[in-house]
Amino acid sequence: MIKHRYLPMTEQDQKEMLDVVGVSSIDELFEDIPEQVRFKGMYDIKPAKSEAALMKELAQLAAKNKDTASYTSFLGAGVYNHYKPVIVDHVISRSEFYTAYTPYQPEISQGELQAIFEFQTMIAELTGMELANSSLYDGGTALAEAGMLAAGHTRRKKIIVSEAVHPEYRDVVKTYADGQSIEVVTAPQKDGVTDYEALQQLMDSDTAAVMVQYPNFFGQIEDIQPIGELAHEHKALFVVSANPLALGILTPPGKLGADICVGDAQPFGIAESFGGPHCGYFAVTKKLMRKVPGRLVGETVDGEGRRGYVLTLQAREQHIRRDKATSNICSNQALLALAASVAMTALGKQGMREMALQNIAKTRYAKEAFEQAGFEVVYQGAHFNEIVVNTKQDVTAMNKALLEKGIIGGFDLARVDERFVNHVLLAVTELRTKEEIDALVAEMGALHA
Amino acid sequence: MHKDNQPLIFELTKEGRVGYNLEALDVPSYDLADLVPATYIREEQAELPEVSELDIMRHYTALSRRNHGVDSGFYPLGSCTMKYNPKINETVARYAGFSHVHPLQDEATVQGAMELLYDLQTSLTEITGMDEVTLQPAAGAHGEWTALMMIRAFHEANGEGHRNKVIVPDTAHGTNPASATVAGFETVTVQSDENGLVDIEDLRKVVGEDTAALMLTNPNTLGLFEENIIEMTELIHSVGGKVYYDGANLNAVMSKARPGDMGFDCVHLNLHKTFTGPHGGGGPGSGPVGVKADLIPFLPKPVLVKQEDGSFHFDYNRPQSIGRVKPYYGNFGINVRAYTYIRTMGPDGLKAVTEYAVLNANYMMRRLEPYFELPFNRHCKHEFVLSGRIQKKLGVRTLDMAKRLLDFGYHPPTTYFPLNVEEALMIEPTETESKETLDAFCDIMIQIAKEAEETPEVVQDAPHTTVVSRLDETRAARTPVLRYQG
Numbered sequence: 001m002i003k004h005r006y007l008p009m010t011e012q013d014q015k016e017m018l019d020v021v022g023v024s025s026i027d028e029l030f031e032d033i034p035e036q037v038r039f040k041g042m043y044d045i046k047p048a049k050s051e052a053a054l055m056k057e058l059a060q061l062a063a064k065n066k067d068t069a070s071y072t073s074f075l076g077a078g079v080y081n082h083y084k085p086v087i088v089d090h091v092i093s094r095s096e097f098y099t100a101y102t103p104y105q106p107e108i109s110q111g112e113l114q115a116i117f118e119f120q121t122m123i124a125e126l127t128g129m130e131l132a133n134s135s136l137y138d139g140g141t142a143l144a145e146a147g148m149l150a151a152g153h154t155r156r157k158k159i160i161v162s163e164a165v166h167p168e169y170r171d172v173v174k175t176y177a178d179g180q181s182i183e184v185v186t187a188p189q190k191d192g193v194t195d196y197e198a199l200q201q202l203m204d205s206d207t208a209a210v211m212v213q214y215p216n217f218f219g220q221i222e223d224i225q226p227i228g229e230l231a232h233e234h235k236a237l238f239v240v241s242a243n244p245l246a247l248g249i250l251t252p253p254g255k256l257g258a259d260i261c262v263g264d265a266q267p268f269g270i271a272e273s274f275g276g277p278h279c280g281y282f283a284v285t286k287k288l289m290r291k292v293p294g295r296l297v298g299e300t301v302d303g304e305g306r307r308g309y310v311l312t313l314q315a316r317e318q319h320i321r322r323d324k325a326t327s328n329i330c331s332n333q334a335l336l337a338l339a340a341s342v343a344m345t346a347l348g349k350q351g352m353r354e355m356a357l358q359n360i361a362k363t364r365y366a367k368e369a370f371e372q373a374g375f376e377v378v379y380q381g382a383h384f385n386e387i388v389v390n391t392k393q394d395v396t397a398m399n400k401a402l403l404e405k406g407i408i409g410g411f412d413l414a415r416v417d418e419r420f421v422n423h424v425l426l427a428v429t430e431l432r433t434k435e436e437i438d439a440l441v442a443e444m445g446a447l448h449a
Numbered sequence: 450m451h452k453d454n455q456p457l458i459f460e461l462t463k464e465g466r467v468g469y470n471l472e473a474l475d476v477p478s479y480d481l482a483d484l485v486p487a488t489y490i491r492e493e494q495a496e497l498p499e500v501s502e503l504d505i506m507r508h509y510t511a512l513s514r515r516n517h518g519v520d521s522g523f524y525p526l527g528s529c530t531m532k533y534n535p536k537i538n539e540t541v542a543r544y545a546g547f548s549h550v551h552p553l554q555d556e557a558t559v560q561g562a563m564e565l566l567y568d569l570q571t572s573l574t575e576i577t578g579m580d581e582v583t584l585q586p587a588a589g590a591h592g593e594w595t596a597l598m599m600i601r602a603f604h605e606a607n608g609e610g611h612r613n614k615v616i617v618p619d620t621a622h623g624t625n626p627a628s629a630t631v632a633g634f635e636t637v638t639v640q641s642d643e644n645g646l647v648d649i650e651d652l653r654k655v656v657g658e659d660t661a662a663l664m665l666t667n668p669n670t671l672g673l674f675e676e677n678i679i680e681m682t683e684l685i686h687s688v689g690g691k692v693y694y695d696g697a698n699l700n701a702v703m704s705k706a707r708p709g710d711m712g713f714d715c716v717h718l719n720l721h722k723t724f725t726g727p728h729g730g731g732g733p734g735s736g737p738v739g740v741k742a743d744l745i746p747f748l749p750k751p752v753l754v755k756q757e758d759g760s761f762h763f764d765y766n767r768p769q770s771i772g773r774v775k776p777y778y779g780n781f782g783i784n785v786r787a788y789t790y791i792r793t794m795g796p797d798g799l800k801a802v803t804e805y806a807v808l809n810a811n812y813m814m815r816r817l818e819p820y821f822e823l824p825f826n827r828h829c830k831h832e833f834v835l836s837g838r839i840q841k842k843l844g845v846r847t848l849d850m851a852k853r854l855l856d857f858g859y860h861p862p863t864t865y866f867p868l869n870v871e872e873a874l875m876i877e878p879t880e881t882e883s884k885e886t887l888d889a890f891c892d893i894m895i896q897i898a899k900e901a902e903e904t905p906e907v908v909q910d911a912p913h914t915t916v917v918s919r920l921d922e923t924r925a926a927r928t929p930v931l932r933y934q935g
Contacts, residue, residue, distance in 0.1 A: 008883035048795025062546025064561030099518030102731035107915035111516030140776035171773035275552030275777025277733030300925035323626035335729030351469035365476035
């Protein structure tokens with residue numbers, strides 16, 4: 001009989017339990033599996049390893065990766081290397097949080113429910129929207145869910161997405177839309193921002209939503225207010241995908257006419273983690289409250305009048321509505337929403353603004369440094385976190401050379417659009433020092449020379 | 450546990466307090482008005498908390514004490530597989546080489562992460578008996594939808610885009626019909642027979658040339674193995690449909706029966722259930738999808754492949770792919786944990802997991818059978834369903850019994866599901882619980898059954914010991930308060 005630290009069954013237990021069940025062996029409990037489909041061998045997978053040996057092996061595997069803790073990273077494109085208050089990991093490591101399921105039993109889940117209620121409040125505050133849900137998988141699927149909501153709400157079959165929205169987000173919107181036979185049309189970008197005139201031409205009476213990103217994929221803070229007005233003139237919903245950190249200093253989408261504001265809370269205390277898990281957020285106007293996908297936590301009272309929190313408005317959800325649900329989602333990213341809440345709390349009212357200001361100042365400094373070194377920074381609008389630099393060389397080869405200097409370079413834009421050959425999308429966060437930025441400019445200059 | 454309210458973090462705020470620490474700005478500071486057009490400069494700051502680091506730690510510690518997790522006590526929540534969440538998983542997922550890796554780094558710099566993912570998808574291919582696995586979907590529901598989108602693309606590629614019906618049993622998880630709708634299908638429900646299994650005759654009536662797929666979990670949500678599985682998969686295949694395996698209940702059959710061998714064409718797994726995720730209070734999860742060969746061309750992009758030189762590569766050149774289902778490559782952090790678990794257990798460990806999970810469930814079922822109605826009296830798999838009908842006649846509902854369990858430090862079973870059992874109590878003990886824990890829980894269940902007869906009000910008014918008593922859910926829904934109002 002196997003002995004394993006996760007399996008408390010002893011031989012004596014087994015014997016006593018089999019007696020109660022009235023069978024002589026465990027195998028008898030599987031006799032209802034038809035003979036032809038019974039699996040009789042052992043899985044052909046690697047044998048078990050002891051705790052210490054496995055930790056060593058996996059540490060070695062992890063060490064094969066170049067990580068942003070030991071390298072200086074200028075890579076962003078939707079996932080950022082930010083200050084992560086140490087306290088975040090201590091809070092989310094409390095196993096009362098991470099070993100719990102969805103809070104279906106509110107009397108013993110008040111901690112999680114209250115934490116989510118606080119998260120919903122912080123997101124609503126930052127985005128300037130009336131309410132936010134408890135989170136979704138990530139920013140990309142949140143944007144796709146916004147598209148589904150808009151199509152259902154307006155009973156229209158076309159979504160217009162700006163080309164200045166993250167290309168991977170656009171791809172996800174497209175896949176979701178395919179399932180619902182919704183057409184996705186791309187509004188082209190011009191000078192790194194949504195081409196307003198081209199967008200005007202695309203608008204029609206079947207347009208359910210117009211989607212933009214703020215700041216956009218190229219780091220530009222584009223003039224989105226007129227786009228919202230245009231969407232509303234055509235009775236379409238205005239959907240804004242926003243970096244929530246930037247909202248520490250930028251006018252919140254709720255004040256710019258957004259009907260739905262989505263994004264990813266990854267900048268708040270969430271590790272890059274090779275792309276996930278991160279934390280999508282989803283905020284709306286009150287008018288759309290009963291159409292929101294995913295979990296919502298609401299405040300109420302118990303029999304003695306004590307304040308408490310419950311999952312609410314569940315008539316929207318799959319376990320009640322089955323095929324009529326507003327979405328098939330039945331989880332949220334609770335633990336990451338908790339991480340983001342702790343980071344937002346640690347930053348607080350002052351820190352949110354200060355950190356956002358540092359990001360915009362350092363982005364500006366980098367832009368000027370590249371220009372002074374003779375590089376073309378191709379878009380001249382207002383920037384947050386990111387700039388596009390014409391490197392005048394193959395970006396992949398350049399990044400290889402930078403790696404040897406301890407630098408993880410930016411995103412090679414030619415990967416998404418061949419018009420961008422030799423152009424790199426560089427991300428500068430508050431963690432990049434002046435020396436690091438100067439070193440990047442110098443190395444890129446030297447490589448070109 | 451004291452019953453006072455824990456103030457909201459916003460109520461602990463004091464102007465001027467901080468909980469963060471940023472390096473002083475080392476580049477020139479700019480006037481925001483010079484960088485950003487006036488329309489886009491925020492005028493009013495977001496009302497976020499202003500608290501010290503100790504305030505934060507005490508606040509969240511207080512909240513954690515008002516929350517029940519697997520580490521707090523037994524959690525026999527049916528269909529959720531609330532097993533122990535190994536601590537090594539948490540340590541490994543936090544290695545810098547896994548947690549501080551950016552998804553868009555050059556592939557040459559992330560070969561270790563890709564190797565782990567590749568080995569995980571290979572292991573899951575073997576465990577499910579499928580031909581290939583994608584690790585992209587973020588959770589079970591996301592995996593269901595991904596697989597259905599692939600089925601849809603498959604039929605369309607074969608000129609059979611008219612297949613618009615997805616059949617689901619009445620015992621199915623609620624996500625199944627919801628996912629079918631999101632993938633653009635109509636749902637047809639097939640009834641269960643008196644043994645709690647899919648009624649084959651009813652299934653025969655609903656299949657046809659418009660059948661796109663049958664979605665099935667096996668064992669089903671009653672914890673019963675669908676013995677007619679071969680007949681069912683053959684029936685669906687004979688009319689050109691695909692058969693989908695909801696892997697939420699895989700803990701019941703590991704090393705005993707593989708979905709691929711049962712005739713399933715695709716399967717999703719919940720790595721946060723069978724493979725110790727953990728659940729995180731409702732997420733994050735991970736919902737890989739396994740497919741048979743004829744669905745491989747439709748896998749979501751990118752597909753992780755091993756190249757001839759032994760290196761790993763994300764392949765985007767997949768013209769028939771359904772496209773991208775998620776930015777980047779799935780919930781990597783959860784996949785690392787699942788991989789660590791599989792490597793901790795090995796083949797004989799996973800076999801023992803299923804055997805003990807099933808023995809534990811059968812043991813509890815037999816211990817409780819004299820006190821509760823057992824609608825389907827046969828061996829169960831990883832979970833079983835009782836009915837509270839006997840107690841209901843005494844005026845005690847299943848909801849009341851669930852709330853009474855809270856007084857004894859237990860998370861209750863899943864209640865009122867599946868829908869075809871009145872006053873259902875769905876119990877899944879998992880393999881990581883000891884006989885002593887199962888016995889203690891059964892003793893309390895028996896005590897509650899006695900209370901229902903002798904002192905029903907004690908059960909009806911439960912819970913008595915929690916930080917709040919039953920909450921007014923009607924009020925929450927009628928006048929929604931979804932954020933702190935100040």
